[in-house]
Amino acid sequence: xxxxxxxxxxxxxxxxxxxxxxxxxxxxxxxxxxxxxxxxxxxxxxxxxxxxxxxxxxxxxxxxxxxxxxxxxxxxxxxxxxxxxxxxxxxxxxxxxxxxxxxxxxxxxxxxxxxxxxxxxxxxxxxxxxxxxxxxxxxxxxxxxxxxxxxxxxxxxxxxxxxxx
Numbered sequence: 709x710x711x712x713x714x715x716x717x718x719x720x721x722x723x724x725x726x727x728x729x730x731x732x733x734x735x736x737x738x739x740x741x742x743x744x745x746x747x748x749x750x751x752x753x754x755x756x757x758x759x760x761x762x763x764x765x766x767x768x769x770x771x772x773x774x775x776x777x778x779x780x781x782x783x784x785x786x787x788x789x790x791x792x793x794x795x796x797x798x799x800x801x802x803x804x805x806x807x808x809x810x811x812x813x814x815x816x817x818x819x820x821x822x823x824x825x826x827x828x829x830x831x832x833x834x835x836x837x838x839x840x841x842x843x844x845x846x847x848x849x850x851x852x853x854x855x856x857x858x859x860x861x862x863x864x865x866x867x868x869x870x871x872x873x
Contacts, residue, residue, distance in 0.1 A: 724815065
């Protein structure tokens with residue numbers, strides 16, 4: 709499911725949907741449902757404040773259906789209604805501002821941020837240095853495959869800016 713609940717940034721939903729499908733293919737998670745919700749700064753700041761106690765806008769927030777997944781392990785659902793990975797909120801307005809500052813393509817950056825969000829749904833974290841390294845390796849693998857399949861040249865934002873999300 710892909711929903712655009714913001715009106716601040718014009719989005720090409722078909723492109724974003726195609727990018728998400730490519731990421732799902734790379735990760736072998738096509739049978740799982742996944743929600744992507746595009747929101748503005750006001751809404752992502754509100755969600756960030758409620759769930760992370762950080763009263764600032766951000767680029768992505770992930771809400772995994774399976775909270776105890778070990779990184780790299782797919783869930784083993786017992787029922788059809790458990791074929792769900794969770795939801796990702798994309799702070800599209802926040803991402804657009806960063807793209808303007810760094811002269812980056814919005815839709816390419818949204819693909820990178822979505823890959824980061826999907827990693828969180830699959831159990832990856834970056835609370836410690838070891839987790840950070842493991843997640844960066846996974847994102848690098850995903851984006852290398854994405855680049856190979858699409859002819860693009862995307863890289864993890866974590867690699868470029870080295871900051872915690």
